[in-house]
Amino acid sequence: MTLTIPTVLTLFRIVLIPVMVLVFYAPLEHARLWAALVFTVGALTDWLDGWIARRWNMYSAFGAFLDPVADKLAVTAALFIVVQREPTPWLALLSAIIVGREITISALREWMAGIGARGLVAVAWVGKIKTIVQMVAIVGLLIGPTLPLGSRLPPLPAQWIGEWLLALAAALTLWSGFDYLRAAWPSLAREGRP
Numbered sequence: 001m002t003l004t005i006p007t008v009l010t011l012f013r014i015v016l017i018p019v020m021v022l023v024f025y026a027p028l029e030h031a032r033l034w035a036a037l038v039f040t041v042g043a044l045t046d047w048l049d050g051w052i053a054r055r056w057n058m059y060s061a062f063g064a065f066l067d068p069v070a071d072k073l074a075v076t077a078a079l080f081i082v083v084q085r086e087p088t089p090w091l092a093l094l095s096a097i098i099v100g101r102e103i104t105i106s107a108l109r110e111w112m113a114g115i116g117a118r119g120l121v122a123v124a125w126v127g128k129i130k131t132i133v134q135m136v137a138i139v140g141l142l143i144g145p146t147l148p149l150g151s152r153l154p155p156l157p158a159q160w161i162g163e164w165l166l167a168l169a170a171a172l173t174l175w176s177g178f179d180y181l182r183a184a185w186p187s188l189a190r191e192g193r194p
Helices: 005-025 033-054 059-084 089-114 125-143 158-188
Strands: none
Touching: 005 033, 005 158, 033 089, 033 125, 059 125, 059 158, 089 158, 125 158
16 A cells, blocks of 8 residues: 555644643643644644645545544544543533534444445535634634733633634534434435345
8 A cells, every 4th residue: 555645644643643632731831832733733734635635636545534533533632631621511511512423423424335325424515614613613722721912912712712613613513413414314214224
């Protein structure tokens, strides 16, 4: 198997996950900001590997499998450490909605592929918007309570912004998850063996 540039970038994104976790808990000045930066680099490589794959037709079966796995691992790990650091019912509920939807839709896609109907659960525009909002929310939550913007500006309430964007991401998660389930429902509701 030849590794394409997009697949190497995806593997790099997976390697960044434990780096993000270790940096988040490291006894460093601005550790949370550094962890947010690591997560942001991972999110940008997600965009970059997709752009390279489309631009130069560098698709591979392994890359197609690995890309969504890397996304889900990064988001789940980030949400776990954020909830561990800020264990509020609100953050736990929003994170559970997002992670639960990811597990459900992954299982749905696998099942639909098994019956030859994977095209019915393709990524829709609301899923893409959800991903962007979710990534920005996680960056804010990783940064923590506030982000200093210099001596002339008040600090940015990163945690507050992150929580409200995560609420929006959770709502979009439910919407896109409902769309996937609705598209797959005729296959799911069929009696007998698929």
